[in-house]
Amino acid sequence: MVHSLRSYLLITCGGFIQGIGMALFLFPHSIPSGGAGGIAVLLNYWVNIPLSFALWLVNFSMLVAAIYWLGNASAIGTMYGITITSLSVHLFSFELYRPYNNVWIDLVIGSIILGVGVGILLRQGVSNGGMGVLALIIANVRDIAPGRPLFLLNGSIFIVTGSIIAWPIVIQALISQWLSTKMVDVIFRLRTMLLFEQPIQGWRKKSVKR
Template identity: 30%
Template sequence: MKSTNSFKFYVLDLLFKIPWIIIGALMAAISLEVILIPNELIDGGITGISMMLSEMMGFSLSFLLFLLNIPFVLLGYNYLGKRFAFSTSLGIISLTVSTGLLEIFPPFLNGNPILLIFIGGILLGLGIGIVLRNGGALDGTDVLALLISSKTSYSVGESILIINFFIFLFALILFGWKGALISIITYFIATTIVDMVRT
């Protein structure tokens, strides 16, 4: 009886968290496709690498997001468990589908660029934080950050920022000082929000 009740609780808890993972992924996708990409800014992590490859080679962002995150889902499965791997797969698939749908539409949000970038950073941080809080991840570097955080004194947000230092260096070459610097500021806002939401 006890094991049956435990299983029911496990299933109900997972069912409660699934919609939040999808919502978080959608928020991140809106930040990427509606705010960051139209302003020639990049996200960090595998998402940022995907954005740069999409810019340089013309591949679909949604396709690259799915492809490049596969190894990290497997890493999460090996070190963080089946449930984490499932939740992360759901988050990445939701992000992939959402960005794929938003790619169809032209940029439709206009206004003060500084305000938009600030909103983009908050929205991205909220999306990532919600997914992490509900047991998944949206990006391969989130998986690495969780592993680093579990073994060191660094928070998940700090770990994400450290990992992405090298990605933003490459962004400096691709987008120049202005684009890279604003991307770093936006991502700093996002990682701050991640730690706030997750805790």
């Protein structure tokens, strides 16, 4: 029970941190934070759906894969993390005063914050939603850190987003993903930290059907 509560506390922190990176630094410039973020930006652009709800809706659709491949415990944790992230995006969706007005500064800051949040979530054996579910499945099957598959999966979403909204977004999104996935791998490999030693039970031992 202590380990479970500790895991959910870290999931709360990870989702909250991830939402801050999205809402304050990336979304104001329409920079997608990932596959789900890219689709959320497109839904907001096309039909003016609030970004927080669009993000939750896209992420919810990935739960079936999380339940089947990663187990119920991971799926519940993923849904909880997605909800915390969406609430964080909603709470921090306001104009932040900055002594500068530079998209590249926001991109770097937001990407690092995003990567820390996503890394905490993945280290607890839950996904940050969207393509993170698939990245976690690949990482589980191949026993690798999830940063690289997450980067490759999200790249396709960025190309679509950039072709519809603006091509510079593709470059910005790829740089953002490179920075954030580097942070994901750093956090994911911090196995010596006591707080990260107890992921939600069930996802690592679940056998993979071939």
